[in-house]
Amino acid sequence: MLVHICCSVDSHYFLERLQQDFPDEKLVGYFYDPNIHPYNEYLLRLKDVEYSCQKLGIELLEGPYNLEEWLKKVKGLENEPEKGDRCTVCYDDRLETSVKKAVELGHDKFTTTLLISPKKSQEKLEIIGNDLEKKYGLKWIFKDYRSGKGMEEQAKVVKENSFYRQNYCGCLFGLSAQRESQDKIIDEMFLPLSNQTLPQSIEYRLNLYNKRTNLEETNIPYRIIKQRFLNYRLLNAKVKIDGEIIPSYFLCYSTINRGKTNAKIAFEKAEIYYLNKDEVKLLSIDTFNDITQSHYRNVKDLMYHPLTFEAELKVRNDITQNPYGLSAIIIIDEIIDGKYDITIDAKVYDDTKEVII
Template sequence: MLVHICCSVDSHFFLEKLQKDFPDEKLTGFFYDPNIHPYSEYQLRLLDVQRSCNKLGIELLEGEYDYESWLQAVRGLEREPEKGARCEVCFDKRFTTSAKKALELGEKKITTTLLVSPLKSQEQLKRVGDEFYASHGVEFIAVDYRSGGGTQDQSRVTKEEQLYRQDYCGCIFGLTMQREQQNKLMDEMFSPISGQTLPSSIEERLEMYTTRNALEDENKEYKIVKQKFLNYRQFNFKLISGKKDLLEAYALSYSTLPRKKAQGRIEFSHNGIHYLNREEIKFITLLTYNNLSNSNYKTLKELIYNPLDFNKERILRNTLSGSDYDLTPIIVVNEIPQTKLSIYLDAKAYEDTKEKLIIFS
């Protein structure tokens, strides 16, 4: 039986149940999810599914990540709700490809871990699966592992196996509406030009779960826990001297302005820190930045495109302000300007939750 797999949270529990209920079937996993966006999220889910299948002794095949063709398939359905017409088109595409893969492998049965997802309609999945049985001759096995306490068992397995528990289906359109309803920033879509790994980002989680897998290979004990923290995203920033001269500048992480704009002049300096006469904004030179952070940036452009690790920059902020909770704009420039300055800074600091890897010695 070919088993279409969407994520480890659904697949681990689902595959365990299939192994018990279909002991004579050789199960083959098929990870085909071109709907998952961004690609780093796709990589993260695949990584965890690979780990899960290895634990269960199940072969895993990876389908093509043809995201562009998926976008074409759901065009015009972007604002459809979860379990609506867009989901059905998405199922159609994934079932068609899964059915073709099953035929290619000589399999006569297919099923999908989507059946156990509380975000999906089992009736909708069964209807699509039956249509494929009629058109492709591949039987769709519509098992129900949700009822009878199945959802609770799935949560237990997820916790015990320390699986990656994503909080959206993978679809950018579903995520957009979900975050709109939650009135939350869709920070999953942030990818800074610097390539810096942002806190609680998909890239940070990918690094953490890769480390987790390495720890398991080394038989080292670990625990994944959640913690609340103050997160930060910077949308845009620019510094204008006089009326229109754009200055090369860099704003440290956790720099915020309540009204997104401030104007003023440097009022005084102390210990290499230069203070604007408005909004408590601080300026330092690139030389001071290098000295305090033990770095060796030759130009501001180099700093902008290849900044320090986020945590190292937090340490630098603490050195300059004396607090881990300081949100004052700290701006790095080549030379301290003596003209009237206009600072445009659109950024947000907000309460968030992230995962942390605890390694036992």
């Protein structure tokens, strides 16, 4: 039996139940989910499914990540609600591609873990599965493992195995609508030019769950817990001196009240230059190198090869004795006496992140 798999949260309990109900059946998992965006989120879910299938002793195959083709198929349905027509097209695509793979591999049955997801329409999936059974001659296995205490048991299994609990369905359009209704920024779509790993970003979660898998493999006890914290994203920032834009690097948690200021240097202490407005602090790349024991050639070098986010917090603490202060700290190539026009568009917001202890 080929089992289309969407994510470990939905698949693990579903696959356990299939193993119980079909003890003589060889189950093969097929991860085909080109709707998942961005790509690092896709990788995170794939790796978590690999982790799940390894625990269950089930072979896993990966389908193509043909996002562009998927986007063409749902064109015009971008604003459809969850469980609407866009989702129906998505079900059609993923299930038919899975059935074709089942035929290719010589299987005579197929099913999907989408059936257990509370965000998916079982009625639509049943219709699609029945149609594909007639079209391709493979038996469609419809199982409602949601009912009874199914969802309760599923949640227990997820917690016991420390699976990655994604906080959106998968596609860009569902994500956008969900974040808009929550009045939150679409944090999942942030990827700095520097490739710095930001707190609670997809890259952060990918590293965390890779660490989880390594701890499992080495039998080291651990727990994944949630922590509330103040998160930060820099959307746009620039510095002008006497009207000319210069290269500049803004340390994490840099903000300015109302987003803009124009000021001059008021004084200097320990090679940190303090402007006369909005608590802005400037330092040269040479001073930054001295503080961090780094060897950056210039600010552009720092932009593309930054310190870790955690190391930046330490620099902020070294300068202000407050790692989570919100005053702007800006690194430029050299300190020039002139008029500084500074713009910062940044978001500081309450958030929750998972950590391993």
